[in-house]
Amino acid sequence: MTRNLIPGILAMAAIVVASNILVQFLFGQWLTWGAFTYPFAFLVTDLTNRFQGAAAARKVVVAGFVVGVICSLIGTQIMGEFGPLVTLRIALGSGLAFLTAQLMDVQVFNRLRKGSWWRAPLVSTLIGSSLDTILFFTVAFSGALAFIEPANDVSWATEVLPLLGAGPMVPLWVSLATADWLVKLSLAIVALVPFRVIVGRLTERIA
Template sequence: MEPAAPPAQATRTLDDRAVRLFILLAAFFCVNAVLAEFIGVKIFALEDTLGIAPLEWNLFGQSGSLNFTVGTLLWPFVFVLTDVINEFFGRRGVRFISWLTVALIVYGFVFAFLAIATAPATWWVGAAADRGVPDYQAAFAAIFGQGMWSIAGSVVAFLLGQLIDVGVFHRIRRATGERWVWLRATGSTAVSQLVDSFVVIWIAFVLGPQHWPTSLFLAVSSVNYVYKMLAAVAMIPLLYAMRHAIRAYLGHQREAQLRHEAALD
């Protein structure tokens, strides 16, 4: 029987800055994605939030103000984190974190439904009546009890988008080498989010019980895709800033080693 590894071994592993970096990126990736799923139930009006007049867009026969789920505010950070993880930890890193995130999303919703199913305390139901919430239980269920079609659409679209993103990212990387970080970042996002934006709406609102007409499906999906792409372009400086910070944290030699291994993955 081989002797057990000394306790100091775990400490040495966690002292590896690359390990710490992966844990940090994974934690922010997972919390952003899970949080986006839970707060996404709220729809906000972009023009009203910015204090400007409604744009009254007209697309595929649909018109009105620009409305988005609050979750869209977090997805651009997920895109940046995906590209950074891709850059330094390769396909396996992104796939591992993507599957972990899906598991955490499902885990979160399972316990949300269990929480809804518990019998509320009588006094608690009306505890916020003076604040405009006459039934706390109904409000809790409405916020956390998102429809199964919406959950399924979000999970499938997220996982499909991530797997496409990692594939396109490395195709561009093989073609361009270490040049043009912005191209592989925005290029992979452009393809993956084209799929993501349309799949999630299709499953949640076309196949689901609401049965949206094709014109509404195309209009809402297109607006969401355009927003995601504009956000991805706007986040390019953050991508470069994170690369610079990681290089300073790891040191040039370790950073180059990680990028080389990721490119071969």
């Protein structure tokens, strides 16, 4: 079983490392390049769940969490223009969001696995992605949680601006979270294509 998990663990680790690197580079005004790689972690979790079950998927998630923690620890030692690349709040938000959202994905997928082929991966990813976005951006940037790391100035994230530049007035971090969430929802649909292809090919090999 452990050997069979190696492909999933390696894929998850690669996505987590890539996302931690790419999150440092902006894509437009509201996103980073990491927003386009991280959602595929849900694809890895769902494929593992589909072929090896929920217990195996949880092991892959834990492996990804450990890799994420290591990346965060490294990030705290790298100084950027305004301080460490990874602050306590970002590290806490990232870890909490990843672990909670991925485990939720596993649970939802497992409950829906007997339905139509697309139902379990789509619904579980949509729920997991939404939870991930809410937890990360709230913990990392919400002014209400400033007590977590008082020395970390996130006033830039609480500046009130139009939502995505055109909507109602909200803190900047809400626009960042909304843009991130919309990308995750879009990629949840896109990921159905590789999910279907990979499942089909591996099923043929097993048969």
